[in-house]
Amino acid sequence: xxxxxxxxxxxxxxxxxxxxxxxxxxxxxxxxxxxxxxxxxxxxxxxxxxxxxxxxxxxxxxxxxxxxxxxxxxxxxxxxxxxxxxxxxxxxxxxxxxxxxxxxxxxxxxxxxxx
Amino acid sequence: xxxxxxxxxxxxxxxxxxxxxxxxxxxxxxxxxxxxxxxxxxxxxxxxxxxxxxxxxxxxxxxxxxxxxxxxxxxxxxxxxxxxxxxxxxxxxxxxxxxxxxxxxxxxxxxxxx
Numbered sequence: 001x002x003x004x005x006x007x008x009x010x011x012x013x014x015x016x017x018x019x020x021x022x023x024x025x026x027x028x029x030x031x032x033x034x035x036x037x038x039x040x041x042x043x044x045x046x047x048x049x050x051x052x053x054x055x056x057x058x059x060x061x062x063x064x065x066x067x068x069x070x071x072x073x074x075x076x077x078x079x080x081x082x083x084x085x086x087x088x089x090x091x092x093x094x095x096x097x098x099x100x101x102x103x104x105x106x107x108x109x110x111x112x113x114x115x
Numbered sequence: 116x117x118x119x120x121x122x123x124x125x126x127x128x129x130x131x132x133x134x135x136x137x138x139x140x141x142x143x144x145x146x147x148x149x150x151x152x153x154x155x156x157x158x159x160x161x162x163x164x165x166x167x168x169x170x171x172x173x174x175x176x177x178x179x180x181x182x183x184x185x186x187x188x189x190x191x192x193x194x195x196x197x198x199x200x201x202x203x204x205x206x207x208x209x210x211x212x213x214x215x216x217x218x219x220x221x222x223x224x225x226x227x228x229x
Contacts, residue, residue, distance in 0.1 A: 042205050042219035106158040
């Protein structure tokens with residue numbers, strides 16, 4: 001169990017550019033969640049996957065956002081035409097609900113700064 | 116639908132004093148409840164969780180929380196604060212079935228004075 005990995009840790013981009021983040025969950029976890037956290041706020045749900053299927057998306061996930069989990073393992077979150085309001089910490093978490101502990105494991109996050 | 120309210124955006128205690136961070140929840144189905152801690156520029160680390168077993172839950176670093184259904188509360192306590200406990204704490208609720216999507220509170224910043 002190597003934990004949830006997120007890459008990159010930090011990303012600075014110019015407004016209008018596209019960015020992509022990667023999340024590698026714990027290998028046996030079939031559910032993967034993406035959250036966004038802005039300064040002074042709690043994490044806000046964006047979307048989640050069960051295996052490769054994207055089962056739910058928040059209204060926060062505008063058309064400029066897309067997420068994939070092609071083989072049910074790692075996931076990517078892409079933001080197109082970034083805006084300054086996209087500046088936030090993007091967190092990934094994974095869990096295996098069939099286990100009795102339901103312990104969601106979070107990655108260290110990707111901090112995005114749009115300038 | 117589910118929601119979490121954390122009372123107090125900042126809590127300040129002296130080192131060695133009792134820590135009490137408040138969390139109230141609402142959920143239309145039996146909930147699972149969690150407390151997470153976040154240090155600056157890091158992700159969230161699970162402190163403890165309630166998943167319908169014992170109502171008094173013990174976690175890491177000496178923290179514990181008690182699930183009180185009648186009060187819809189899940190307050191976090193620690194008998195004696197340490198300087199290293201200074202961090203942001205988040206309470207989260209998830210339904211005990213279906214999507215298991217955690218909903219987080221806005222967080223409470225714990226400040227520990229020497």
